[in-house]
Amino acid sequence: MELLMSIPMLYGVLALLVLVIVSLHFTAMSAVVLVPDAARETINAVLAPTMLAMTIAAVTALIVSLGLVSAALDSHLTLRRSDEAERLRTYITALEEARSRQEKTAEDLRTALKHAAIANNAKTSFLAAMSHELRTPLNAIIGWTRMLLEGALDDNGRTHALEVIDRNAHLQARLVGDILDVSRIITGGLKLDIRPVDLVAVIGAALDAVRPAADAKRIHIRSELALDAPPTEGDANRLQQVVWNVLANAVKFTQPGGVIDIELVDTGHNHLRISVRDDGAGIDPEFLPHVFDRFRQADGSVSRQHGGLGLGLAIVRHLVELHGGRVSAESPGPGQGSCFVVELPRMTN
DSSP states (O other): OHHHHHHHHHHHHHHHHHHHHHHHHHHHHHHHHHSOHHHHHHHHHHHHHHHHHHHHHHHHHHHHHHHHHHHHHHHHHHHHHHHHHHHHHHHHHHHHHHHHHHHHHHHHHHHHHHHHHHHHHHHHHHHHHHHHHHHHHHHHHHHHHHHHHTTOOOHHHHHHHHHHHHHHHHHHHHHHHHHHHHHHHHHTOOOOOOEEEOHHHHHHHHHHHHHHHHHHTTOEEEEEEOTTOOOEEEOHHHHHHHHHHHHHHHHHTSOTTOEEEEEEEEOSSSEEEEEEEEOSSOOOTTTGGGTTSTTOOSSOSTTOSSOSOSOHHHHHHHHHHHTTOEEEEEOSSTTSOEEEEEEEEBOOO
């Protein structure tokens, strides 16, 4: 701004210098005309050097002034170019930031659409599996009930029919219970009856519940329980459900004649650890991070080898977290077995 203000002043100095030179010129001419011829030569001799010096001084001042004006104009243009360059850089930076935000938004949108597609496929697979899993025991119940009503069975046949009906009715009740539990978890309606819980007793009850299924497949269950383990605080029924689900999952994916190990230890770090290890089908590394997700199964097709809705382990995770614990799974890979670990806090005094 100071340079811009000095430009008019420089032009004024130039105009004043020109005016002085012109005035001196006409003054000298007037003097020469008005004086006699005899004195004119004397005056010219005296004034000539003075006029020459003044002319040189005026020309020098003019050149210096032109240089100052040129420098001022150059500085002004340099400043303008610098300002324009800075504004251009700012504009380019803003454009690049806007493009980066747009690309990030597009990437987030693609990721969200991908996750939505995966969730939608999982929901579709779950609905298909649920209808299949509910229909299978119902068909067995209807079929054997019809045979009983028609009197087409002898005494042994009727006993077998009642056993089949009872087993499938309990299976269907468990499936419906899992669906209701997931609904309560999603809506926050799952309540716990918190009391001191003896995990040795909880594990024993879960073992009794799964032993018939294990015996049917000739699976040997080995237990190593710390009988002096301190209690934990929680809902005994829900914790039994956790252990049962993990054990039932191990039985389902272990080949006939396999082995399952369950262990309860006091870690000494304010946690009790329950681990269930099997030598069964194992877990694919790509599926391992999703093993506790709702509605996710390694094989979600209706024609899969192992039944179920894929809700049991999701319920396990939610129940364990509601008790202030954590659950994890590890597996070397397909066909190499797996290990599920549940950690629960020890009861404080």
